[in-house]
Amino acid sequence: MPIDQTATTLVTAFDNVPAFARGRVRDMRVRWALEEIGRDYCPQFFDAMKPKPDAYRDWQPYGQVPAFADGDLRLFESGAILLYLGEQDERLLPRDPAARWAATSWLIAALNSVEPMLMQIVSLDVFLAREPWAKQARPAIVEMARARLRSTERALGERDWFAGPFSIADIMMTTVLRNVDHTDMLAEYPALAAFKARGEARPAFQRALADQLAGFREPAG
């Protein structure tokens, strides 16, 4: 059971978030990777609705989660944390150079080419939903995201995973695609939808999800 209050591997998480974010907070990526390799960690909680102490901003400059510590080593950014874990375990990042760099490319593509497009939709639908221009802007933003999803699906082709064996690239891409679970966008991309379902069906994902949900102070209403 990777959650162990005595573990020296720490992962920061929230114990209080708005309902739409439950199960989607980005510590999922790190918890999932740790579950894949059976590595114990201790979650360290903050309230998403409250200002973060300066001491935490010295660790995660933006006051966000996840941040990660392995003994004295502290890092932040979910991509960097997954790369760090991948360095340590080939079940997360293959040792063959071609496969390793393919996985690294896809991890960064998920973060840098796909997530920004999908987060624009989340911003319009959730954070800016009350702005009078949000509805008007949405079709153009959705069109841009569709183009990116189309290219991503084309690149995946017939493969199960983005870079050979399952890797941190797939953890990142699955969690990125989950950002638009409140829409039916993925239905237009059946291979991507099937890819995401394959990721979510992994026992390690399910354990990470259950643990994130169990960490919230108030049960889901």
Ligand SMILES: N[C@@H](CCC(=O)N[C@@H](CS)C(=O)NCC(=O)O)C(=O)O
């Ligand atoms: N680029 C960061 C983004 C982290 C992020 O956006 N975390 C969200 C939770 S999913 C957060 O902490 N939001 C609160 C805030 O921005 O103040 C990463 O991938 O680690």
